[in-house]
Amino acid sequence: GAVVSQHPSRVICKSGTSVKIECRSLDFQATTMFWYRQFPKQSLMLMATSNEGSKATYEQGVEKDKFLINHASLTLSTLTVTSAHPEDSSFYICSASAGYNEQFFGPGTRLTVL
Amino acid sequence: RKEVEQDPGPFNVPEGATVAFNCTYSNSASQSFFWYRQDCRKEPKLLMSVYSSGNEDGRFTAQLNRASQYISLLIRDSKLSDSATYLCVVNTPQDDKIIFGKGTRLHILP
Numbered sequence: 001g002a003v004v005s006q007h008p009s010r011v012i013c014k015s016g017t018s019v020k021i022e023c024r025s026l027d028f029q030a031t032t033m034f035w036y037r038q039f040p041k042q043s044l045m046l047m048a049t050s051n052e053g054s055k056a057t058y059e060q061g062v063e064k065d066k067f068l069i070n071h072a073s074l075t076l077s078t079l080t081v082t083s084a085h086p087e088d089s090s091f092y093i094c095s096a097s098a099g100y101n102e103q104f105f106g107p108g109t110r111l112t113v114l
Numbered sequence: 115r116k117e118v119e120q121d122p123g124p125f126n127v128p129e130g131a132t133v134a135f136n137c138t139y140s141n142s143a144s145q146s147f148f149w150y151r152q153d154c155r156k157e158p159k160l161l162m163s164v165y166s167s168g169n170e171d172g173r174f175t176a177q178l179n180r181a182s183q184y185i186s187l188l189i190r191d192s193k194l195s196d197s198a199t200y201l202c203v204v205n206t207p208q209d210d211k212i213i214f215g216k217g218t219r220l221h222i223l224p
Contacts, residue, residue: 034212044158046212046214049212093158102148102160102163107156108156108157110155
């Protein structure tokens with residue numbers, strides 16, 4: 001299957017700092033990328049959907065000014081958690097799709113905010 | 115009714131047994147269905163797509179029942195390595211929605 005990478009895999013930061021997570025589709029062009037968050041023992045929660053070259057569509061309850069998403073190319077999307085706080089500590093996973101069928105997931109980024 | 119519902123489990127099943135679980139969905143317009151497997155603290159990985167005619171991949175069989183609006187996953191001759199959380203995913207392109215179930219935890223016991 002297609003490969004999606006995420007960087008960094010793990011990040012620890014102080015409260016109030018901003019953290020950028022990159023999601024790349026390595027061997028295909030992703031028309032759509034998705035960002036998910038997963039708290040311990042819970043399912044994935046879709047945060048936003050982004051299409052290349054357009055603004056992301058955020059799910060209800062997700063602050064677009066706090067979670068900045070940029071999908072500048074067909075192989076790269078970034079999620080920036082601005083002014084991170086301890087409650088933002090979570091597992092962030094991106095996925096990429098070339099259509100509305102199979103999604104390919106990145107390995108995830110574990111964010112810990114102290 | 116929730117959009118996608120799964121029995122959270124856990125299902126504790128002895129090695130070698132057959133286990134099946136379902137996932138119900140509420141939107142009859144949903145078109146694509148998938149089963150993902152997620153190991154602890156890892157990202158989900160696609161296990162199999164679910165086709166209208168049903169499909170089989172080794173010990174795994176997935177079926178779709180549109181009339182009753184559920185998909186199922188059957189695992190035969192279960193292995194210890196099958197222990198994971200199984201997530202069903204439902205795509206509804208018309209509503210621009212992809213919805214994950216909360217997952218069913220499966221523990222295969224030696």
